[in-house]
Amino acid sequence: MSDPSTDKLDAAVFKVAGVVVLGAVMSILDITVVTVAIPTFMEVFHSSVEVVAWTMTGYTLALASVIPLTGWAADRFGTKRLYIMALVLFVLGSALCSTAWNIESLIAFRVIQGLGGGMLMPLGMTIMTHAAGPQRIGRVMAVLGVPMLLGPICGPILGGWLIDAFSWHWIFLINVPLGILAVALAWIVFPSDKPKPSESFDFLGMLLASPGLALFLFGVSSIPEMGTVKSARVLVPAAIGIILLTAFVLHALRTKHPLIDLHLFRNPSLRWAVITMSLFATAFFGAGFLLPNYLQQVRGETALEAGLLMAPQGIGAMLTMPVAGFLVDKIGPGKIVLFGVSFITLGLAGFTVLEADTSYWWIAGALFVMGLGMGCTMMPVMTAAIQTLTHGQVARGSTLMNIINQTAASIGTATMSVVLAHQLKEHPETEVGIASNFNPEVAQKVPPSVISQGLDYAAEAFSHTYWVALALAALTLIPALFLPRSKPKAPVDAAVSVHA
Known part of the structure; x- marks a missing residue:
């Protein structure tokens, strides 16, 4: 077990960091690896670029909407259990993506993937911070930054190679063995959970924050496709999202245990x-x-x-x-x-x-x-x-x-x-x-x-x-x-x- 009071990074911290980085690499790579597959999806599923783009947008929106829940769920269920659950959900989504029979099913399975992937990064930060303590947090954060750097660079390269050498299915199937390995290592390496007595779940906060964030980001991410901010597809969801997020802020400031602690x-x-x-x-x-x-x-x-x-x-x-x-x-x-x-x-x-x-x-x-x-x-x-x-x-x-x-x-x-x-x-x-x-x-x-x-x-x-x-x-x-x-x-x- 690692001693957070010491100044040196020991083997226990490196083991935890290795597992967290493996999960983060899968999550972040999957944001960028799909970019090179868009022409392939258009051809295979006989669909337009606007529809196929939802394979990226759906993943990102699911990822963003689940992040607000992560803090409460980590306190309630423990970081180890929740991290393993997120990995299982991500691997399940990846396996399902490889079986997609049309563009609609692929988009739906990408959403499942995003729900798991969205929890991996904040949970990974929490687990590494607890393992290292404040004296060593800078160095372990540097380790966690590696997948954030490699994702945008390696994603298109890996995606292009897998599609050319094998088929589009493998940009998703590659996550299955890696995910199973990550689940096994997390079960062995992460310290046992000591979840706190359950705080009351901020159900109203969830109804305001998650849809609000998803709608706002949907409006914003529609701007490149529409080419203007003035489009109804941009303004309507973004405005509703801002209203919901504003309501959440007012609610969170008056609530004892808000979903996001402002x-x-x-x-x-x-x-x-x-x-x-x-x-x-x-x-x-x-x-x-x-x-x-x-x-x-x-x-x-x-x-x-x-x-x-x-x-x-x-x-x-x-x-x-x-x-x-x-x-x-x-x-x-x-x-x-x-x-x-x-x-x-x-x-x-x-x-x-x-x-x-x-x-x-x-x-x-x-x-x-x-x-x-x-x-x-x-x-x-x-x-x-x-x-x-x-x-x-x-x-x-x-x-x-x-x-x-x-x-x-x-x-x-x-x-x-x-x-x-x-x-x-x-x-x-x-x-x-x-x-x-x-x-x-x-x-x-x-x-x-x-x-x-x-x-x-x-x-x-x-x-x-x-x-x-x-x-x-x-x-x-x-x-x-x-x-x-x-x-x-x-x-x-x-x-x-x-x-x-």
């Missing part, structure tokens, strides 16, 4: 971490939407090639993340996050000068710099939020941070897609230039000068959109200034009572 915001460290995470995730994940599209639409690369070209970002993050985790435990997250956000801002600045023929070495360099910054930002911010919470508050705190991360990432992606769409529409030639990369007939019929000009305008649209991401990243420096800049206190003093 009283945690009384903790200044968590409060500034939430603001930092909101701006960071909006900028970083919004920018993450842009480059794969630039590489495919302007440069004519395949999804697999675009995934490979994104690798420098992951390499940069893997270099700094372990060092950042060690330093966070020694000097606090504040200085590390400032360094990280500064590097992300510098990397984003490199993309504001994108052209239709920008050197891949320049792109790789900017990605590498962003990766160096990302390794010093995301998990240290998570650490800042969680390291001052009491043992009993950790599950609620990690749940809250995962909701913030998921919501901000969706808002960032939608924001960048709207700005980009507006920029692309300024010049009609862009449509012809982009179409020439995907349709040989267009390339043959249209003069090369028109295609070249269209691709130049398209690249300009991407570079202008990057200015929005750059501004958001620069703004992130302001709340980052208020994050803790000292080593976390000893375990007996680590908890800051939010009700004091």
Whole structure:
């Protein structure tokens, strides 16, 4: 059994971390691995891209809607039991996906997958935090950050390889043996549960928070498809979602045991971490939407090639993340996050000068710099939020941070897609230039000068959109200034009572 009061990471913590990372890798990979399968699904199930896109949207919405329940369920049933149940649900959903006979059944099975996958990350954070204690949380959070980095890069690569070498069924079937292994290891490695006496379940909170979050994210995630914020498909669900979430906030502030504990915001460290995470995730994940599209639409690369070209970002993050985790435990997250956000801002600045023929070495360099910054930002911010919470508050705190991360990432992606769409529409030639990369007939019929000009305008649209991401990243420096800049206190003093 691990001793959280010691400063060194021991074998027990590494075993727990290994199991948690395995579960997180499966959950996060499944968000991105399906992206390269969309053309295959369209062909196999004879469906449109709008309908097939629900294989991703349904998974994401299910994942987001179940997150609010995780904190209460972890307290009520214990983290080990709930984690194993989430893994079983995820593996069951994966197996069912491989048996899909039409697009509707695949979407339904993806929802089941998302319900299990949504609990894995907040539960994993809670389990690792309890195992490591506040003195070592920075280093274990760095370990948990690895799948967050690898998912967007390895997902398209793995998905493309499995479809080409085997069939689309294997992007789901591969989770079955991995999931069974994860369940067995979790049963053996995780410490036994000691669930508390049951708090009253906030049923009204669940009816407000989960549908509210899902509807809001559905509206926001519909923006790229509709091409405008003014569409009824965007405004109606987003407005209903905001109303439900507002009602939940009013309800939660007056309830003794709310589904999401908003009283945690009384903790200044968590409060500034939430603001930092909101701006960071909006900028970083919004920018993450842009480059794969630039590489495919302007440069004519395949999804697999675009995934490979994104690798420098992951390499940069893997270099700094372990060092950042060690330093966070020694000097606090504040200085590390400032360094990280500064590097992300510098990397984003490199993309504001994108052209239709920008050197891949320049792109790789900017990605590498962003990766160096990302390794010093995301998990240290998570650490800042969680390291001052009491043992009993950790599950609620990690749940809250995962909701913030998921919501901000969706808002960032939608924001960048709207700005980009507006920029692309300024010049009609862009449509012809982009179409020439995907349709040989267009390339043959249209003069090369028109295609070249269209691709130049398209690249300009991407570079202008990057200015929005750059501004958001620069703004992130302001709340980052208020994050803790000292080593976390000893375990007996680590908890800051939010009700004091």
